[in-house]
Amino acid sequence: KQEVTQIPAALSVPEGENLVLNCSFTDSAIYNLQWFRQDPGKGLTSLLLIQSSQREQTSGRLNASLDKSSGRSTLYIAASQPGDSATYLCAASGGSYIPTFGRGTSLIVHP
């Protein structure tokens, strides 16, 4: 059974810092890995989707990498802003196509 772990559970940084969020998964036989952002009381917004054949994806200040052999993905946020404050979740989809979610990293970027 796939298990997804996100470290750290919470992170507080000053504005402008570059930061890395980690996601690890136990079963490397995945089809894709997806990163989401969730604001309080809202739904999940898809940030980046990495297919199993890809190593990384980029969107603006966000860069996500995938290393299937080690069971890891990282989300890199460059030049963080207060508007980046949210919970970030990763989800790995394997043979059953149904994604398995981590518990998320709660990020606060203070001015």
Place this chain on the structure above:
Amino acid sequence: ETGVTQTPRHLVMGMTNKKSLKCEQHLGHNAMYWYKQSAKKPLELMFVYNFKEQTENNSVPSRFSPECPNSSHLFLHLHTLQPEDSALYLCASSQGPGQGAGELFFGEGSRLTVL
């Protein structure tokens, strides 16, 4: 209208009431999902439908009854709920199997409060 739409956004109900949550997706996807998100708990998968057929029921109590009349619409019928069922209920859709596991898209959620 695009994406995944959920109604109502907020719902307050008593334990003896019967209500329904509605989800509609305009993305042409084949798979639809219900998730439950309680305070300080991870996202819990409840039900999955693929081409209108239920493919996953994650040991959900029978007081939650899903319905998927077509690939674009998904309902969650609620009856005799308990206060611990108060949570954010999220609907999602994706391409599902066959085409490969595709990107998952979520609605804004329905905030349910059971009194």
